[in-house]
Amino acid sequence: MNVLSIQSHVAYGHVGNASAVFPMQRLGVEVWPIHTVQFSNHTGYGSWKGRVFDGMAIEELLDGIADRGVLSRCDGVLSGYMGSSDIGTAILSAVARVRTLNPDALYCCDPVIGDVGRGIFVRPGIPEFMREQAIPAADIITPNQFELDFLSGVTTETLASVKEAIAAVHLLGPRVVLSTSILVQETPEDSVDLVAGEGGRFWRVRTPRLSLSVNGAGDAIAALFFVHYARTRSAAKALEEASASVFGLLKRTEEAGSREILTIAAQEEFVTPTYRFPAEEI
Template identity: 65%
Template sequence: MNILSIQSHVAYGHAGNAAAVFPMQRLGVEVWPVHTVQFSNHTGYGDWKGRVFDGPAVEEIVEGIADRGVLADCDGVISGYMGSSDIGNAVIHAAEAVRAANPRAMWCCDPVIGDVGRGIFVRPGIPEFMRDIAVPAADIVTPNHFELEFLTGTPVRDLAALRRALGALHAMGPRVVLATSVLLEDTPADAIDMVASTAQGQWRVRTPRLELNANGTGDMVAALFFVHHLRSGNPSEALSRAAASVHGVLSETARAGTREIRLIAAQEEFVTPTRTFAAETLA
């Protein structure tokens, strides 16, 4: 399996491609990483060095890959943080090129916009670009709770509201939705949910809530779900497998007391998770 991963990158720690590429490789996937930014570290530290690349720079790299004549062998494109709208356009062009070469290929878009407690943290124009252009063109989207509400304009506080929001997101275009970090009024205080949704059904995995604020978690879970979905074609199975691995890595991270996910130290969790979680059908 070959996946084109167009995301940000940090030299220290794990975020963007630095959080997504290795888990996919550990699962036996050939990954073609293209960086949209090159930073010294996650911006959550408050200071960093590096730069944001422009759309033409990203397009040039993708064109070089296409010149190798390999796009027909690409099974999917995954994208995350976009530093500017022209990078977003480059990502869309890349997804279109891959799907033209391989009609079975899918585009998984992690619509990075913001998070609960932080609000919107991307540059002006990016939230609207995600909502109006990127999400409608994607096959799979992986918003967190905050992003699900923003994209659909729907407050999500209970199961009925969650269903409405997922339906609204499907109506925008994506066939598969993975909603992460979902907290409803009836979610136990010591738990957190992930929900997968398609036209055929909706499934939830509830895992123990861990007290940590780690960088790169969303990038990791999107990559894991995407790989498992491409392999199985089963969103319920992909949800269960991704949740198990993420919980294992984050458990190790919490024990270590670090804000950087223990991607390398806990790498066996990607292949043989310590604990498994069954996906339940939402009633």
């Protein structure tokens, strides 16, 4: 399996491609990473060095890959943080080029827009681009609860409203939706839910809620869910596998007291997760 992964990258730590690429490689996937930004570290530290690339840079790198004659062997495109709308346009162009050569290729969009407590944190124009262009082009999307609410126009306070929101997003185009970090009335205080929808059916995985705050977990679960879905064509199975791996990764990170997720030290969690959680149809 070959995946073109177009998202941000950091030299130190694990967010964006630095969080998504290695887990996919550990699962035996050949990954072709293109970075939308390259920073010294994630912006949560308050200061960083580096730069945001433009759409032309993304197109140039894709042209170079195409010159190798391999785009027809690309099984899927994964995108995350875009940085600017012209980068988004370049990503959708990449998706179109891949699909022209391989109509079976999947596009998974992690619609990075914002988060609960922080609100929208991307540049102006990106949220609208996501909702109006990227989401309709995607086969799979992986929004957190804040992003699910934004994209659907539904305020999710109950499990029923989460299902309503996912159904509304399905109408925009994606056939598979994974929503992460779900906290609603039915969620116990010591737990967190993940909910996936496909074909009018919904599944929930509930895991213990950990006491840590790290960046990059969303990038990892999007990548893992994408790979497992591409291989099984089952949202329920992909949900079980991805949630197990990410919980194990975060549990190891919490135990170590690390500010960065232990992507390398906990790499066995991607292949043989320590903890398993059933996907319950809801």
